[in-house]
Amino acid sequence: MILSRVRRIRRRLTSLGVALASFILVAFSHAQDASVDISGVWSTNSLDVLDNPAWDIVGQFSCRCAAETYDLLNTLLYDSANDHMSANEIREALEEHTTEIIADRLSETGRSVGEAFDLADDPAIQCERFPAFRTVLHADPIEFEILDDRIIIRGEDLTVDRTVYTDGRSHPEGPTTPAGHSVGWWEGRTLVVETVNVSPNLVDDQLAFHNSDQARGVERYTVSEDGSNLDAELTIHDPVMLRGPLTIRRPRILTPDVELDRPPCEAISGQF
């Protein structure tokens, strides 16, 4: 009897140990590096900040491109065999590369939905706000505001202000909305944001593909050691529209002098 009691206690202690270890593992893996500050306004390589010294050459040529396209960019820049290429030729090569990657990654459904879509039917032309993924990929500046239990990400133009819950809550079962539901956590210097429950929409008008209601987006924002650069990427997992995950990457730099600007939108008609 004493022996079985000892075994019971040992089992409980073992369970407790496993639980404690798991907690510590999760806590550390979701821990934020204390030196990281993501708050403030971050810009892409828009014309007004294109000559900002925070950009390196890769940043200046960065685009709304597939992650794999940055390997090509590095080759075009660092291999002297490509020194005959102008900036425009490099830009065109990157666009073509990303277009091919997306075309290859689309499922049959994703391809047919894209082919049936007319850009003139883009809801943004009628000033309808961007859904979640298009907001993430938009080129305008974004601002992070850090609160105790959430992070607010604000944008410009027709982007939606996003709330990213960081209090450990799970996603609800639904419903789907254009903005979806986002939770976030830290992995060292990287803020990770997971978004689900996004209603079917155009993911991006330039990249020309769509998401289904089963899509899951994972954003990763990694702040550089000196706090001036933000490596930003969005991976979309969509079993309906894509044959596999697709990651779009676009770095940003900290631009404290930039203020967000969101004037009223005036719809444009295709007929003058």
Next chain:
Amino acid sequence: MKVKVVISLFGALLIAPLASAHHNFAAHYRTEETVELLGVVTEFRFVNPHARVYVEVLNEDGEAEMWMAEGDAMVALRRSGWTADQLTPGDRIEITGNPSRSGANMIGWNTLQLADGTDIGGGSGRLDERLRIMDASLARFREQRGQ
């Protein structure tokens, strides 16, 4: 005052990436074609999403036509120092850009020159302005990389 409309085909070379655009210009414009307009500004609308210039143009038959040219995103232009007074009625300008898909007198402008020949840019994606900076950076980078 000499004004004209010239339509030419340039292939796909002038398809611009719309780095700051609110929506894709291909929605309304044939981005594989280029139109050149010479005319007089009747109104400049510095509005979101895209700046618009209304221009009176004399066509090849000598008749006055109204055209609308659509430029880059207003917020992007404002950050580059543009104001609502950037263009005023009576300004004589020359615009190149992409003609409308619908056949309406609209173009998505790429370049915009004042009567004195000054190119003030402001077109969709402002590709020319970007490429000037990027070509200069590329030349500096290649020079330093070789050292």
